[in-house]
Amino acid sequence: MLMSIGLVKKSTFDEYFRQCRRGIKMGFYSDSNYKVRKDLDKVHENQFKNLGEPGSWGSGAQRIAIASQVREACYEKGIQERPGHSSDHDDTILPDVAKSLINKLSTSPKDFLEDSYTEAIDGGLTNEEYVEIVGIVSRVTDMDIFARGIGVELRPLPEPKDGLPARDRPLEAKQELAWVPTIPSHPEGGKLAEDLFGTGHKAYIMRALSLVPNENRMHMELENIQYLPVKNILIADYQHHDGLSRAQSEVVAGRISAFNECFF
Amino acid sequence: MDIGVPGGRELLDFSDALVGDDRKTLDAARIALANSIGEETIAGAAAVAANFTKNDRIANGCGIPTEPMVLKATKEIRAELNLNDFRSAINSSRHFPDDM
Numbered sequence: 001m002l003m004s005i006g007l008v009k010k011s012t013f014d015e016y017f018r019q020c021r022r023g024i025k026m027g028f029y030s031d032s033n034y035k036v037r038k039d040l041d042k043v044h045e046n047q048f049k050n051l052g053e054p055g056s057w058g059s060g061a062q063r064i065a066i067a068s069q070v071r072e073a074c075y076e077k078g079i080q081e082r083p084g085h086s087s088d089h090d091d092t093i094l095p096d097v098a099k100s101l102i103n104k105l106s107t108s109p110k111d112f113l114e115d116s117y118t119e120a121i122d123g124g125l126t127n128e129e130y131v132e133i134v135g136i137v138s139r140v141t142d143m144d145i146f147a148r149g150i151g152v153e154l155r156p157l158p159e160p161k162d163g164l165p166a167r168d169r170p171l172e173a174k175q176e177l178a179w180v181p182t183i184p185s186h187p188e189g190g191k192l193a194e195d196l197f198g199t200g201h202k203a204y205i206m207r208a209l210s211l212v213p214n215e216n217r218m219h220m221e222l223e224n225i226q227y228l229p230v231k232n233i234l235i236a237d238y239q240h241h242d243g244l245s246r247a248q249s250e251v252v253a254g255r256i257s258a259f260n261e262c263f264f
Numbered sequence: 265m266d267i268g269v270p271g272g273r274e275l276l277d278f279s280d281a282l283v284g285d286d287r288k289t290l291d292a293a294r295i296a297l298a299n300s301i302g303e304e305t306i307a308g309a310a311a312v313a314a315n316f317t318k319n320d321r322i323a324n325g326c327g328i329p330t331e332p333m334v335l336k337a338t339k340e341i342r343a344e345l346n347l348n349d350f351r352s353a354i355n356s357s358r359h360f361p362d363d364m
Contacts, residue, residue, distance in 0.1 A: 034298075034306040078285035105325050112324045113351055134325040142318035149282050149310025151294060177359050179327035204328035205319060219322060226315035241308025243301060247269045252312040255279035260320035261350040264330050 032150045037242070043225045044143050044155070047218060051140070052158035056168055056212045057132045060160030065093035066102060066133055067157050070140045073103040080144055083153035097123030098133060105137045110261035117179045127180050128169055128211055135215030142222060173211045183210035196220075205264060206230070227253070271301035275309060282313050329356040335363035 028045035029036040051067050052060050068089045074080035094102075101120045105112055120130055147154050172189050173181040185202045186193040189210075196216055197206050209216040224230060227249070228240035237246055267273055274297040281290035298306055322328075335356060342348055348357075348364060357364045 032307070034303055036307045040307065040311055079283065081287060105321055109321045109324045110351060112321075113354070114327055117325075117327060131326070134322060138318040138321040138325070141321060142314040145282060145317045146310050146314035148290065149278075149294070149313055150307055151291065177329050178355075182326075203331055203334075204326075205323060208322050208326040208328050219318065222318060223315060226311040226318075241305070241311065243305040244308040244312075245269065248271060248275055248301070248305075249308070249312045251267060251269060251272055251275045252279050252309050253316045255276055256283065256313050256316040257320055259280070259283050260317070260324070261352055262316075262320035262323050263347060263350040263353040263356060264319075264323040264328060 028155065029147075029150065029152060032152050034150050035242075036150065039225050043221060044146065047139060047143065047222065048155055049158055050218065051136065052160045054161065054163040054165050055132055055136075056166050056214055057126070057129045058136075058165055060163065062093060063132075063136060064157055064160045065090060066098070066136045067140045069094060069099055069102045070106045070137050071144065071154065073106045074141070074144065077107045079107065080148065080154065083156075085153070085156050087157075095124065097125055098129075101125070101130070101133060102137055105134065106141055110259075114179060131180050131209055131211045132215055135209045135212060135219060139218060139222065142226070146226075168213075170211070170213055178204060178208060180208075181211050182207045183213075271297065271305070274300040278309060279313055282310070283317075323355075324352045327355045329359045332360050332363050335360055339363070 027036065027038075028041045028048075051063050053063070054060050055063050058066065071080060071082075071086075072089050075082050091099075097120055100123075101116070104116055117130070121127065125133070144154050170183055170192055172183045172192050174184065176182050176184060182204070183189040183193050183196065185197065185207070186199045189197075192213065193210075196210060196213060197220075206220065207216070209219055220230070228238060228246075232238045232240075235246075239245055241249065267276065269275075274293070278290075278293040278297045281293040284290065294306060297309065338347075342364075347353070353364070
C-alpha cells in the first residue's frame with residue numbers, strides 16, 4: 001500500500017538490502033522520502049543490530065522473540081502495518097507471562113499499572129528479566145513509531161546471534177521508589193552511577209532501567225539523539241532538529257505523553 | 265484554538281495520527297505537516313514522538329515517581345489540565361501525596 005501511494009520507493013528499499021548483502025553501506029532509512037539526520041540513522045541501525053545480540057538476561061533469540069512479539073501485538077491492534085518482508089513469528093520461544101507483559105506494554109501503556117508488574121513477577125519473571133523486556137519493548141515501539149512517522153516500512157529484525165546472556169546484576173541496585181530496583185544517583189550509586197548518569201541527583205527517567213545497565217545505556221543513547229542531549233534540557237530555546245523549535249518539539253512530546261497517560 | 269507555535273495544529277494532528285489506527289489519516293497528516301512547516305521537520309517530529317513513545321513505556325512500565333520539586337512546580341497546571349486523573353499518577357501520589 002505504501003508503495004502504491006508513492007510513499008516508499010520500492011526500488012530504493014530493495015536496493016538497500018542488495019547493497020547490504022554486498023557489504024556496501026547505505027543509510028538505514030535511505031528509502032525515506034524525508035531526510036533523516038546521520039546520527040539518528042546510525043543509532044537506529046546500531047540499536048536494531050543490538051537487539052539480536054545476547055543481552056544481560058536474554059539470549060539473542062529471546063530478544064528477537066520479544067521484538068517480534070511487540071510487532072505482532074501492534075499489528076493485531078491495528079497501530080502498525082505488517083511490512084512485506086515480515087518473517088514468521090515463532091510463538092514458542094517466550095513464556096506466556098512474558099507475552100502478556102509485552103502485549104500490554106506495547107499497545108496500551110496507559111493501562112499499565114502495578115498489578116501488571118506484579119502479575120509478571122508472580123508469573124515467574126525476575127526483576128532483571130522484567131527490566132530487560134521493558135527496555136526492549138520501549139525501544140522497538142520507539143523505532144517502529146519513527147518508521148511509521150516518516151512513512152517507511154518497519155525495519156527488518158536482525159538474525160539472532162549465538163552466545164549466552166551476561167547475567168551481570170549490578171550490586172549497586174537497590175529498592176528505591178520504583179517498582180523495580182534501581183541504581184541510586186551518584187555518589188550513592190558509585191562509579192557505575194557516574195558512568196551511567198553522571199554526577200549529582202538524577203530523575204528516575206534516567207535511572208529507571210539501571211537494574212540492566214546496558215538497557216539504560218541504550219535508552220539514554222536514543223534520548224540524546226532523538227529528543228535532545230540531556231545536558232541541554234534546561235535551555236528553553238535549544239533547537240535539536242532541523243526546522244523544529246524547542247516549543248514545537250514539546251508540542252509533540254506533550255501530545256504523545258498525554259495519549260499514553262504518562263503522568264511522569 | 266491557537267496552539268501558540270507555527271504548525272501547532274498540524275503537529276498535534278500528526279502526533280495523534282501516529283499513535284492511531286488509521287494509516288490514511290497519518291499519511292494525510294504527514295503531508296499537511298510538511299506543507300505547513302516544511303519537509304525537513306518530518307524526521308524530527310517523528311523522532312520526538314518516537315522518543316516519548318519509549319519514555320512513556322519505561323515510566324509506566326517501571327512505576328517511577330515524579331520528583332517532588334517538579335510536583336510542587338506543576339501543581340496548578342496539573343489541576344488545570346486534569347493530569348492527576350492519569351492512572352499512572354498513582355506512582356507519584358503514593359510516595360508524595362502532599363505534593364499532588
